[in-house]
Amino acid sequence: MKKIKTDICVIGGGSGGLSVASGAVQMGAKVVLIEAGEMGGDCLNYGCVPSKALLSAAKQAHLMRKGGAGVAGVTPQVDYAATMEHVQAAIGTIAPHDSQERFEELGCTVIRAFAKFTSPTTVQAGDTEITARRFVVSTGSRAFIPPIDGLDAVPYLTNESLWAQRQAPKHLLVLGGGPIGMEMAQAHRRLGCEVTVIDAMEALGRDDPEAANVVKAALRGEGVTILENAPAVLVSGTAGDITVQLKDSTEVKGTDLLVAVGRIANTDNLDLEKGEVDRTRAGVKVDASLRSSNKRVYAIGDAAGGMQFTHVAGYHAGVLIRSMLFGLPAKAATHHIPRATYTDPELGQVGLTEAEAREIHGDALTVSRAEISGNDRAITTGRAGGGGFIKVMIVKNRPVGVTIAGPDAGELISFWALAVSAKLKIGQIAGMVAPYPTLMELNKRAAGAYFTPKLFDNPRVKTVVKLVQRFLP
Structure with missing residues (x-):
């Protein structure tokens, strides 16, 4: 030894x-x-890196179908095996660092x-x-592999085994509507697969319900079937022919099964x-x-x-x-930790959701928001639809939580992670100058909206302005 x-x-x-x-x-x-x-662990080999590489390839296929202003959409020729090789190439590029x-x-x-x-x-x-x-x-x-009858006798995929696949599923059943399940559902749908998501509760149930609904509506609009409050009680079948029986005795059939119910x-x-x-x-x-x-x-x-x-x-x-x-005192906190779900549209969250903030802070809470539809960059790039938004939970002039549903939410939320961590006042954020036109203006607009009723709907402010205009030389 x-x-x-x-x-x-x-x-x-x-x-x-x-x-x-x-x-x-x-x-x-x-x-x-x-x-x-x-x-490199799970993130490099089975998680963040491969999933985002697959999502990127799937988005290319989606944009080809969708087309753009004056540009006709076309049917993409998807090579699933080549797409998975792209995933491996991304892993291989990063791997030497780890x-x-x-x-x-x-x-x-x-x-x-x-x-x-x-x-x-x-x-x-x-x-x-x-x-x-x-x-x-x-x-x-x-x-985590849930104790569902028959699951141990049926071939299934997890986030570890998925990346070895080289043949596209004809109909992918996704057990679990969390971030991993929803990301992989959208990616495979965009790559031409039929997809059904099955969740025992609400899909994206950890997120703000209003924000989650934006994402679920987008996925359903692309053809993903999402079954919620539908616990699976029995799984049966063989490779290429799998059946999931739900609690209400409904049977859902597919060719492949991805288990993504948690970790x-x-x-x-x-x-x-x-x-x-x-x-x-x-x-x-x-x-x-x-x-x-x-x-x-x-x-x-x-x-x-x-x-x-x-x-x-x-x-x-x-x-x-x-x-x-x-030897310095150091403690870990969670209030400033952001999270993101990389569906399209994306979800971003830091700090408290609106429901959590209302429960903790009650009447001291002010919710300020801005709509994606009003952002000029989103309009010019054709991403203003879908009901996306940003809302900021504010207590004593400081943000305690931020929810974003929309394009690049995973990028935009980083700004708010800094704001929460540094305990910035909402006035400091509203005073930021963002380049025009950018999505970053959403952050400034949401912060500025906090002051709108205080300035524009305040009789005292109007009185002061009138007096100043009367006597100002």
Whole structure:
């Protein structure tokens, strides 16, 4: 048995673990990085990167069909296999940045094996025992497979196995109407597949209902069937002929099945109990500083049982760098973390939704909004339809939450993530000058709308203006 002593042992080579490892080793710490699967983790290999590459290809097909002002639409010739090769090319372009070779060049000791705790201070990976001053569990998550009768006997896809497909599904059944399910539903519909989404509750149920309805209407308009409040109770069939029976006895038939009902943290095979690390069903149990019940062990990203986003794992890595390397107090927060769903139109959210803000702040809440239909850039580019909007939840002159449904919402929401994080006043945002014409003007207009009734519908303001006009030389 080989034995290594190190300052920091990172378990999991996904986005969060790689950020901790690269930051720590470049600032002088000894680092061991353990990864049994693909370097880069779920985001690079099975999640964000491949899904956005597929969505991009699907959008090209959609734009060809749609055409434009004075430009006739045409029927695109879709090569599904070539599209999936485009996905792999995108992964391959990014992969060197996350590779074992790069991290070894940085100075990390990289071990490609499964890790298990053997004591509160040691981990075993393959034939190596690692003793570390600090451990970071960053093992990510995997697709949750619901306990539906018959599902284990039927061939199904997850976000991991989907990318190996080279033949387009004739009729794709998507079990789950969350962001992953809805993104893949729209992508496959645009690539020429029939698609049915089945959700036990409301599709996009975590999002603001008004915003979610904008997206659902768009997908239905493109031909995606969305069945809501329709729990699946039985799955049967064989490859190419799959039937999902719903609670009301309705049967939905398709050729392929994608399971996208949620994710579960990869913490169950680490022998955490031997490391004296407590965990819940959601993941490792951590405090605000991301430290577990064992003061030597931290958890970040999906493994920490909170918000499951790549950028959260990166944010967590920064929190740990401050605390582990410099001994500075650092705690993770969630109020300023944005999220986006990359359907077309997109959804963006940071902070509280309107319903959450009303429940917490009551009458102190003001909701200010602007419609996509009134934005000149959206009009000139043919993207002003569909009922998109931005609404800002404001308390004591500061935004506490923002919802965007419309084109490039995932980009626009970043501005508001900064505003919420920096505790900017709404007047500062309204005073911003945005280039014309841009979608960014929506942010300014939504902020400015907060002052509209205070200025234009206020008798006192009108009285003051009249007096000034009378006496001003």
